[in-house]
Amino acid sequence: MTTGRCSPAAARPRLTPGRVGCAALTAVLLCTLAVQAQTPRPGGTLVRASIYGDPENLDPILKTRIATVMVTMNIFEPLIKFDAERAVLVPGHAERWTASADGKRYTFYLRKGAMFHSGREVTADDFKYSLERLMHPGNISPFAWLLADVTGARAFQERKAREIAGIKVVDRYTLEITLDRFNVFFLPHLTSVAAAPVPREEVDLYGREFGAHPVGSGPFMFDRWKRDSEVVLKAFPRYYGGRPYLDRLVYRVMKEAAATEAEFDAGNVDFMVVRDPQYRKYKSHAVYRNHLVEIAELYTRHIGFNLGTSGAEWLDRRVRQAINHAIDRAIMVEKVLQGKAFSATGVLPPTIAGHNPGLRGYAYDPAKARRLLQDAGYGKGFTVEVLTTDHPAFGFPAVEAVMGYLQAVGIRVTPVLIEGGVLFERAARGQYQWYSASVGGDTHPAAYLRRRFHSAMIGEAGNFTRYRNPQVDRLLDDALATQDTARGYRLAREAERLIVEDAPWWFFNYNKAVIVHQPIVRGLRPIPTDIDFQPMEKVWFATPPQRRR
Numbered sequence: 001m002t003t004g005r006c007s008p009a010a011a012r013p014r015l016t017p018g019r020v021g022c023a024a025l026t027a028v029l030l031c032t033l034a035v036q037a038q039t040p041r042p043g044g045t046l047v048r049a050s051i052y053g054d055p056e057n058l059d060p061i062l063k064t065r066i067a068t069v070m071v072t073m074n075i076f077e078p079l080i081k082f083d084a085e086r087a088v089l090v091p092g093h094a095e096r097w098t099a100s101a102d103g104k105r106y107t108f109y110l111r112k113g114a115m116f117h118s119g120r121e122v123t124a125d126d127f128k129y130s131l132e133r134l135m136h137p138g139n140i141s142p143f144a145w146l147l148a149d150v151t152g153a154r155a156f157q158e159r160k161a162r163e164i165a166g167i168k169v170v171d172r173y174t175l176e177i178t179l180d181r182f183n184v185f186f187l188p189h190l191t192s193v194a195a196a197p198v199p200r201e202e203v204d205l206y207g208r209e210f211g212a213h214p215v216g217s218g219p220f221m222f223d224r225w226k227r228d229s230e231v232v233l234k235a236f237p238r239y240y241g242g243r244p245y246l247d248r249l250v251y252r253v254m255k256e257a258a259a260t261e262a263e264f265d266a267g268n269v270d271f272m273v274v275r276d277p278q279y280r281k282y283k284s285h286a287v288y289r290n291h292l293v294e295i296a297e298l299y300t301r302h303i304g305f306n307l308g309t310s311g312a313e314w315l316d317r318r319v320r321q322a323i324n325h326a327i328d329r330a331i332m333v334e335k336v337l338q339g340k341a342f343s344a345t346g347v348l349p350p351t352i353a354g355h356n357p358g359l360r361g362y363a364y365d366p367a368k369a370r371r372l373l374q375d376a377g378y379g380k381g382f383t384v385e386v387l388t389t390d391h392p393a394f395g396f397p398a399v400e401a402v403m404g405y406l407q408a409v410g411i412r413v414t415p416v417l418i419e420g421g422v423l424f425e426r427a428a429r430g431q432y433q434w435y436s437a438s439v440g441g442d443t444h445p446a447a448y449l450r451r452r453f454h455s456a457m458i459g460e461a462g463n464f465t466r467y468r469n470p471q472v473d474r475l476l477d478d479a480l481a482t483q484d485t486a487r488g489y490r491l492a493r494e495a496e497r498l499i500v501e502d503a504p505w506w507f508f509n510y511n512k513a514v515i516v517h518q519p520i521v522r523g524l525r526p527i528p529t530d531i532d533f534q535p536m537e538k539v540w541f542a543t544p545p546q547r548r549r
Helices: 020-040 066-072 124-135 153-157 200-212 257-265 276-283 319-328 331-335 365-373 396-407 420-429 445-453 470-481 483-500
Strands: 045-050 082-084 088-091 093-098 105-110 165-169 174-178 220-226 229-233 248-253 272-273 292-305 342-344 382-388 410-416 434-440 503-516
Touching: 045 257, 066 174, 066 248, 082 342, 093 396, 105 396, 124 153, 124 165, 124 200, 124 483, 220 272, 229 365, 257 276, 272 420, 276 503, 292 319, 292 396, 319 396, 319 483, 331 342, 331 396, 331 434, 365 420, 382 420, 396 410, 434 445, 445 470, 445 483, 470 483
Parallel strands: 045 248, 045 272, 382 410, 382 434
Antiparallel strands: 082 088, 093 105, 105 174, 165 174, 220 229, 229 248, 272 503, 292 434, 292 503, 342 503
């Protein structure tokens, strides 16, 4: 039987004079090159495009924007990490951890010999210092909520205590954290770059300027930063996980799509996130179509209906169901979004843990939509305003396409174009009829649903539609209270089924995130939390890059 693998026999042929020997030698060389092409090789400087602008500050506790986190996540190393592809927690600085029976006390056993970039070993004391720094009221960290359930955190933030009582150093390599109550998200919270250790002596040295001279314990070290131009990192040879393959990593700040595309096509950028208008080009490109990384990110595009509007036609569930049947989302994804999305069957994207593949959603059925409207007493239709932005994937172009479908069943839509921040402010206050937006980011299905549909979250907390269903509330509360992961997922799936049936949204699509890369780049991964959050220590070049500039 023949296979595509290089066998030991093929690697050591018996050469004979003439043509046979040449053929055998050629086979050996081709086989060797094929093996080498798949074996990670060290070296090279990788240039990636940062299309979201310059990082704000490289201190991991201070800023949350993608442009910042995509850099800091490779400088700093948390206690534990989240493997987004497999939706599982994996060791970071902690080789292992245990939890008490009630899920309120965690013990972390740190690996020995893990080093800061400054050359000092990371210990449990560094974690206590860094977590308290995160929570210190003087730092006003937007990540402080991550540790809100830790015993003594509130007293520390209110300056009533000099330390957080629930963070205890057992010994040099053992850390214990106690919570006031079980929180299913506590371990995922510790995967945040904000919870990574920083060396106290470096923070003391630089003070408020630490964010311009960051020192962590991750796979890459800070090299230099030219504002509004580029951030350069270099490999940390003493990284506990092994030296990264790349020598250097360059984040080029490139906001303009045309300029980014031109630099990539010229070979001066090794990979970039593909925007919607570029997708068709690279999807059909003779070379680059074979060098795309695609994933359904954890974001759901939708139109939300204000269920707090007295007397509104869409307070009748049949009307909301009719709207979901009236629109051909698959055609819209293909024509409006150029295929760069996945049609939604419900709230939860297919890449989230606990996703229900059996959820069918709403089929395109305008005749059924008309029957539902007739049954609800709105056979003649009605008029409505939709708040929207200029976003190409879920803003005005999408609403414009929706208008035609709804007009066909008697619903007349008037789009109101506003800025994104204003839209979310008005949605939070309930000052709208319908809105068009994209939300997401949570990695637990019950958390994803709770923020948008639990009655306790109405308003600024995330439930903009003012949706209320006591059964959904109970299911989500139970899902987030249980330590049985499988049971939590089952409860979340049942809650989603009820939400989809109630249809507080028109379920549009899940974002398809796409990276295009040069043929020599290896190791990029489909990361559903955000495809920009690439673990760059895993990336390498099959052959040395040849820059054109």
